[in-house]
Amino acid sequence: MNPGGTVSAGLDGRRALVLGVANQRSIAWGIAEKLAAAGARLGFTYQGEKLKDWVQPLVASAKGEFLVPCDVSSDSDVAALFRHVREAWGGLDILVHSIAFAKREDLEGEYLRTSRDGFLLAQEVSAYSLTRLCQEAAPLMSAGGAIVALTYLGGERVVPGYNVMGVAKASLEMSVRYLAADLGPRGIRVNAISAGPVKTLAARGVSGFTQILEIVEKKAPLRRNVALEEIGAAACFLLSGAAGAITGEVLHVDCGFHVLGM
Ligand code: NAP
Numbered sequence: 705m706n707p708g709g710t711v712s713a714g715l716d717g718r719r720a721l722v723l724g725v726a727n728q729r730s731i732a733w734g735i736a737e738k739l740a741a742a743g744a745r746l747g748f749t750y751q752g753e754k755l756k757d758w759v760q761p762l763v764a765s766a767k768g769e770f771l772v773p774c775d776v777s778s779d780s781d782v783a784a785l786f787r788h789v790r791e792a793w794g795g796l797d798i799l800v801h802s803i804a805f806a807k808r809e810d811l812e813g814e815y816l817r818t819s820r821d822g823f824l825l826a827q828e829v830s831a832y833s834l835t836r837l838c839q840e841a842a843p844l845m846s847a848g849g850a851i852v853a854l855t856y857l858g859g860e861r862v863v864p865g866y867n868v869m870g871v872a873k874a875s876l877e878m879s880v881r882y883l884a885a886d887l888g889p890r891g892i893r894v895n896a897i898s899a900g901p902v903k904t905l906a907a908r909g910v911s912g913f914t915q916i917l918e919i920v921e922k923k924a925p926l927r928r929n930v931a932l933e934e935i936g937a938a939a940c941f942l943l944s945g946a947a948g949a950i951t952g953e954v955l956h957v958d959c960g961f962h963v964l965g966m
Contacts, residue, residue: 715944716743719793721785723749723774723837724802724854727758729904731854731935732802738936740766742944744798749774749785769793776803776833786840796844798943801837801853804830804906806869812911815867826868831875838883838894848891850943853880855896855954857962865911877954884952893951895942900930900958925960 720739724732725748736746746768750759756771763771770792774785789796806826810818834853841851858866859873877896884894901907901916910916920929938957941947956962 714742715739715798715940718744718797718943719747719789719795720744720798720800720943721747721749721789721796721841722800722802723776724800725750725759725762726755726905728762729902729932730802731899731902731904731932732800733762734932734936735800735802735852735939736762736766736768736936738933738940739798739800739943742940745769745793747772747789747792751775776836777828779836782836782840786844790844793844795846796841797847797849799837799841799849799851800939800943801834801851803833804854804869804872806830806867806872806909808909810868811909812865812867815871818868822868823871826872827875830869830872831879834876834879835883838887842887842890842892845890845892849893850947851883851887851892851894852939852942853894853896855880855898856901857898857956857958859898860962863916865913869910880954881952888951893942893947895947895950895952896954897935897938897942898954898956898958898962899935900924900961902930902932902935920959920961923961923964924958925963928959930957930959 722732722736746766747770748763748768749772750756772785772788774781807822810822855873855877858870859877880894880896907913917929935957
């Protein structure tokens with residue numbers, strides 16, 4: 705925390721925990737690369753042994769200091785992750801939440817057909833996980849900290865096919881605001897980036913995703929899709945002292961697409 709002091713955009717030596725790298729196309733990876741370039745120290749998580757093989761070389765290339773398994777729907781995994789962070793670093797400055805999951809059958813056709821299981825699963829992994837992670841991260845951020853989560857326009861407006869994930873993103877965005885209110889007095893800022901569409905593993909699960917990319921390219925004010933590194937740069941800003949007075953915010957990094965009425 706640096707109220708009224710020198711405002712710095714650098715992240716030299718800040719301890720940053722990044723969740724959600726599946727491969728080099730992941731938004732979390734775009735953010736991690738920018739954090740590394742800004743001088744942050746990095747720790748990563750992965751989910752499932754198959755992913756570990758993909759993620760390990762990336763972690764090595766970013767000089768990541770640890771790679772720990774964590775399924776965010778498991779309380780014991782989350783607790784073990786933060787025990788590891790405490791032992792490795794003694795504290796934490798930055799948390800990046802770049803995680804979402806819904807059943808494939810809930811990401812096509814009518815939202816109306818969503819099952820109870822599918823609804824709860826999407827909420828648990830994509831929205832509640834942020835609150836659970838903050839419960840563990842906040843005590844480690846004794847000198848203040850910054851947290852960023854990833855959301856999408858489908859949490860504000862109806863985007864065909866996004867369905868149950870849109871409802872989970874609405875929940876995530878509101879969690880960002882409540883968490884910002886709870887954690888602000890401790891000098892911990894909580895924000896979200898509403899990113900434009902990016903071709904990633906998770907995005908491939910959304911029916912009609914290719915059309916979404918085409919529509920944005922044709923209609924967004926900037927007439928193109930967002931680049932991974934632009935999302936990374938925006939995250940670095942929100943996680944740095946340059947954004948010291950910003951909390952509870954959802955920043956659209958989508959080439960302006962969200963301003964359109966049609
Ligand atoms: P991605 O590369 O597939 O990343 C999603 C990550 O979530 C993966 O690492 C995935 O691991 C992880 N995950 C899923 N369930 C998990 C669980 N139970 N525990 C721990 N990790 C879990 O896709 P992405 O597009 O970069 O997604 C990152 C974030 O950006 C998500 O919140 C997404 O909604 C958001 N976002 C994406 C776009 C887009 O167009 N791509 C736009 C706006 C916002 P597994 O692969 O093992 O499941």
